Each structure stands twice: as C-alpha cells, then as structure tokens.
Amino acid sequence: MAERTIALVGGGLIGSSWAVVFARAGHTVRVYEAVPEQRTALQDRVRRLLLDLEAEGLVENAAAAAERVVLTESLKDAVQGAGHVQENGPERLEVKQPLLSEIDAAAPAEATIASSTSALLPSALSDHLTGRRRFLVAHPVNPPHLIPLVELCPAPWTDAAAVERVRALMAEVGQSPILVRREIDGFILNRLQGALLHEAFRLVEQGYARVEDVDAAVADGLGLRWSFMGPFETIDLNAPQGLADYGRRYGGMYAGMFGVEPWSGELLAKAEEQRRAMLPREALVERQSWRDRRLLRLVQHKKAMDKSDKEK
C-alpha cells in the first residue's frame, strides 16, 4: 500500500501509541490534540516509544519515524488530505458524537473514519453522521504499538468496502485486525476477558483460591498457549480427532460446572468445519509439534526474563 496520511484526533495514551503504529509503518501522521500540555507530552512519548522499539530492533530509524508525526493547530488541519481518521477522544458519548460530526464534515469524502472506543457501540456513535457509511469502530488493545489486536466493528449501515479498507490498512501497518460481524456490548476481547474475570472473582469470593493462584493459573498455565493460539485451536489440538472430538469428550464436564446445556452437536459441527477449513484433520499431529516448539521457545524466554528480573 502506498504511503498515505493518517489523521489522529485525540493524542492521549491511545492516540500517541497509534501515532507510533502508523509512523513506524512509513505513513505521515497528523495529530489534533485539544489540550496544549498533552501535545508536548505526546511528542515526548512518541519519541520515547520509538526509541524503545529501535533498541529491540523493532523499528529501523526511530528519529525518522518521529518526524513523520506532525501536530496540527486544528482538527480541520489534521484531517484534510487524510486517507483514514482515527478518533481517540474521551470515552463519553456526549463528547464523541459532536467530535465525530466535526471529523465527518472536515474529512475528505473518500476517507474512512474509525473510533478507538472501548465500549460504545458504532450505531450509537454514528447514527447522526452524514457520512455514517464510512464509519466503524477500530478498538485497539493498550498499547497498540505492542499489542497488535484491533477489533473492527461496523454499524448496521457501514459499507463493507469501508470495513475492508480499514482491515487492509491495519494489516499493512502490522496490526492483527479481527471482525465483529454484528455489534455487541464489549465486542469480542472484553467479552472473553469479562467471562474469565467473572469466574476469577467468584473463585476468590467463595474462598476456592487466592488471587495469586488464579493469576498463576493463567500466567503459568492457560496463558502460555494463549500467547500464540486461541481457545478453539487449543482444544482442537487436545483431542485425537480435533475440536468436535474434544467437545464430545469434555462438553458434559464443562456444562456440569456451570449448570448449563452442553455444546450442541450442531454448534460443534459448525466450529469443527471452521477449524478444518484452516487445518485439515491429517495435519493435527504436525500442528501439535509446532505448538510444542513454540512452547519450548516461550519457556526459554520466560526463564531468561525471570533470571534477569532476579539479577536487578
């Protein structure tokens, strides 16, 4: 993709990290931040984050990337000529709605517009916009320059072409875009995190575990695999015939824990079909070896980090 201009509106914690994401990929980044002290903070933070990346070999030329980030005096100046506008203002509907109206009125007709909102629904954010068909949510995980996931959530009226353009842009700058196919509270990441937190608190509340033991269950157990594959791939590799086989073997056990119905045969077949489209059954054993090779390297990395923490 050719170098293009990205406009950021709001240059706080998330805005400055987005600036790093787009600038390190070679794009010009024009930022409008309303509060003067925040502008100086943004410039310092962007430079520092880029130098940290350079020190680890994750960016080639931190100084050159920092120069691609330009602060503007007005919102209009930032969005003029932009191919994509990312809104990162305060998480309040009554602030974001007028801010998005201003962006929509000033941005070039062909620009896509996305909000970094953590929890506001795209329909509530964009119902009133003239250009609502080019709007969607692109929810990052803090800090986006280190955590690549970005959840794309269109409103019911968003053009499929706008979603595809933002998906392609995010992939091109090294992020990992996923699609929320229909808007839902919490999108995907926070719904998964919420389910886990809910159970973690319950275990502590009812005295089954202490906080540090729940944390160790994730840091030294579940999280090791989760750093390179998700829960579906995990269970696909944990039964000889794959995901549906796992569901048939253990579905009753999980259902019993929560007093719910086991996953239906139909649901297991749907998930199985999606997994098999990515990995044929005959490749499961080789994928298990791949998982183990990744785990070996991860264990090695964690041991080295633990050692250096102790030496500090």
Ligand SMILES: NC(=O)c1ccc[n+]([C@@H]2O[C@H](COP(=O)([O-])OP(=O)(O)OC[C@H]3O[C@@H](n4cnc5c(N)ncnc54)[C@H](O)[C@@H]3O)[C@@H](O)[C@H]2O)c1
């Ligand atoms: N912090 C997180 O962990 C996180 C993670 C994912 C998404 N988000 C979302 O990203 C957005 C920004 O969050 P943040 O953590 O960076 O907050 P923040 O308070 O650090 O940044 C918001 C910035 O917007 C500026 N601002 C306010 N009104 C403005 C206006 N009219 N024009 C331009 N700038 C304006 C503020 O001065 C501030 O610097 C929120 O919607 C938040 O929900 C945050």
